[in-house]
Amino acid sequence: MSRTILAWLPERGVTNVRALSGSDIAAAVIFLGGRYKPGSMRTALSAVRVVCRFLEESGHCAGLGWAVPRQVSRRVRFVDVLPAADVEALTKSTNMATSQGRRDKAMLLLLLAARTGLRPVDIVGLRLQDIDWAQGQITLTQHKTGAVLTLPLLADVGEAIADHLLHGRPAGVADEHVFLRIHAPHVGLTASDLYWVTAAAFARTQTSPRPGTGRGFRVLRAPFATRMLEGNTVLPVISGALGHRGITSAKHYLAADDRHLRDCCLDFAGIEPREARP
Structure with a gap:
């Protein structure tokens, strides 16, 4: 998950991990949402939180964790009913x-x-x-x-x-x-x-x-x-x-x-x- 995010960040104009901000993480979450299904996003978000915690505790960045949503809405499928x-x-x-x-x-x-x-x-x-x-x-x-x-x-x-x-x-x-x-x-x-x-x-x-x-x-x-x-x-x-x-x-x-x-x-x-x- 770290490699996926880091490979995408240059597209947003971020080339130095020390320059990461909460808005960058929020944008990364949106990017991941286009690659994963809602069920898989729960696992993806857990990994993103670990990445953010590592960067914060390493002293590289601050205020990243708040940008990761706590919940992912489930996709509700239409229920097909036979007459x-x-x-x-x-x-x-x-x-x-x-x-x-x-x-x-x-x-x-x-x-x-x-x-x-x-x-x-x-x-x-x-x-x-x-x-x-x-x-x-x-x-x-x-x-x-x-x-x-x-x-x-x-x-x-x-x-x-x-x-x-x-x-x-x-x-x-x-x-x-x-x-x-x-x-x-x-x-x-x-x-x-x-x-x-x-x-x-x-x-x-x-x-x-x-x-x-x-x-x-x-x-x-x-x-x-x-x-x-x-x-x-x-x-x-x-x-x-x-x-x-x-x-x-x-x-x-x-x-x-x-x-x-x-x-x-x-x-x-x-x-x-x-x-x-x-």
């Missing part, structure tokens, strides 16, 4: 005459991502004992957070899982995972396997997600969250359903709630332009 009709088409696209079709139906519907918002790794990790048929709920320990999550077993999800277990899942297999490979060896699936399940559903329905969002199960977590927002569900409940540690991780879904965002819009009363521009 409800597209989500429904995806869940109905499997061939229910085959074992694979029943399994994929259960995963797409239980899609636990379209109905309950589970992460792919938690879907493949779902075990038979995690489903409480009597109480009508699913209880599991999340792979990412380690927290225990309890979700209601919705009627259509329960029916899809039951159909899979009775007519689609390989019989006589000791593996306790709900979803297994159709062909031997009959073992639990991986999160990457779920990508192909969803990608195939997108291909069958010719549904096109927004470029850059992918075709995996994660695309279907956003519709789940935004449907809850549309139903006036409070953010802590949505965050809990998605398995987040706090509400911060769920806030970016607010950008997809057009109806409530419109309520926040202000008019131009009091800030009208003084004269019309040509």
Whole structure:
């Protein structure tokens, strides 16, 4: 990082490190911002602070550290939300005459991502004992957070899982995972396997997600969250359903709630332009 900054400084007209000022460091930070992504800038800024501290403690310069920002704003990406009709088409696209079709139906519907918002790794990790048929709920320990999550077993999800277990899942297999490979060896699936399940559903329905969002199960977590927002569900409940540690991780879904965002819009009363521009 020192070499990068020192190599750039002559472009600013600084050829002697003893002549460095806080404004030069601030300009260097802006320069680095054009080379690194927001996530990487956190590491870059830590390195810049070390450089500044070294120069200050060596007696070469003073007042450099204050020019390094303490925080870096995170880039918030637009949340792409599939229309409800597209989500429904995806869940109905499997061939229910085959074992694979029943399994994929259960995963797409239980899609636990379209109905309950589970992460792919938690879907493949779902075990038979995690489903409480009597109480009508699913209880599991999340792979990412380690927290225990309890979700209601919705009627259509329960029916899809039951159909899979009775007519689609390989019989006589000791593996306790709900979803297994159709062909031997009959073992639990991986999160990457779920990508192909969803990608195939997108291909069958010719549904096109927004470029850059992918075709995996994660695309279907956003519709789940935004449907809850549309139903006036409070953010802590949505965050809990998605398995987040706090509400911060769920806030970016607010950008997809057009109806409530419109309520926040202000008019131009009091800030009208003084004269019309040509």
